[in-house]
Every structure is written in structure tokens, then in C-alpha cells.
Amino acid sequence: MLLAIDLQSDEPIYTQICNQIIEGMAKRELLPGEKLPSVRNLGADIGINFHTVNKAYQILKQEGFIQIHRQKGVVIHPDGVAKADELYFAKLESKLKPLIAEAVVRSVTEEEWGKLSKTIFDEMQGRSVE
Known part of the structure; x- marks a missing residue:
């Protein structure tokens, strides 16, 4: 590794x-x-x-x-990682909120944020990035 x-x-x-x-x-x-x-x-x-x-x-x-x-x-972990639950989504929201706030202050549009998020998500799942 x-x-x-x-x-x-x-x-x-x-x-x-x-x-x-x-x-x-x-x-x-x-x-x-x-x-x-x-x-x-x-x-x-x-x-x-x-x-x-x-x-x-x-x-x-x-x-x-x-x-x-x-x-x-x-x-x-041989059994994989536990699926996302309410606790995970609360943790995810607390991590994303300051990132999104900074993006808004820096005039990043919702469309730009969504496009970047999709690009990263696709990369993690091994899908070709356009």
C-alpha cells in the first residue's frame, strides 16, 4: 500500500x-x-x-x-463497514456544513458544488469522469 x-x-x-x-x-x-x-x-x-x-x-x-x-x-474489516445511519448522517452534516459555508462565502454556486461533488463521487466509485 x-x-x-x-x-x-x-x-x-x-x-x-x-x-x-x-x-x-x-x-x-x-x-x-x-x-x-x-x-x-x-x-x-x-x-x-x-x-x-x-x-x-x-x-x-x-x-x-x-x-x-x-x-x-x-x-x-472483513465484514465491510456499517451502512450509513442517522448518526452517520448527523456527523456528515457537521463536517459538510463548514465546507459549504466557506464555498458560499467564496461565491461557489450550488451548481459548481454539485458538479464537484459528483466528480469526486464518480472517481471513488471508479466511474469515468467527464
Whole structure:
């Protein structure tokens, strides 16, 4: 698994790791039951402290994306991720609201927002982007 970590980004490294693993799952590059590198191996591979990787893995575990076994190591959750429920939609809304507010302040139209959202959604589902 190849992660592209931007050490100069304002986004914390553990967040970048989480986001890229979830994106890999969305694009079906990482499949249920697939093994991920150990905390120490991933840290060494990308040149970061293993505690940072551990934090990312703990967040992914807590949110149901991965399982961590003493013998088997770290794997993408073999049963897949739970379907979206009311709690997830509330969390999604709280994350989207500030992004949409900033877009509105920057004069992004609803049409432009919708087009960008569709482009990203299509990319995650492996559909060709026009």
C-alpha cells in the first residue's frame, strides 16, 4: 500500500493516513479482509513515528474500518463497514456544513458544488469522469 503523505500540509499526518485508507476502500483498492502493514512497518516505510500510524489505526478501528488482531495484524474489516445511519448522517452534516459555508462565502454556486461533488463521487466509485 502506497500512501502519499504531505509533511508540509496543515492536515495532520494521522488524518492523511485515515483519509487515504478510507479512499482506498472506496475505490476498492483495499478490499475487506486485506492485510495492512503493521504500525512499525508503515511508519518506517513513510518515515514517520509509529505512534502517528498507531493513532490513525486506532481511529480507523474505532470507526469500524479496520480490525486489529494480535496474530493476524491489521486488516480491512472483513465484514465491510456499517451502512450509513442517522448518526452517520448527523456527523456528515457537521463536517459538510463548514465546507459549504466557506464555498458560499467564496461565491461557489450550488451548481459548481454539485458538479464537484459528483466528480469526486464518480472517481471513488471508479466511474469515468467527464
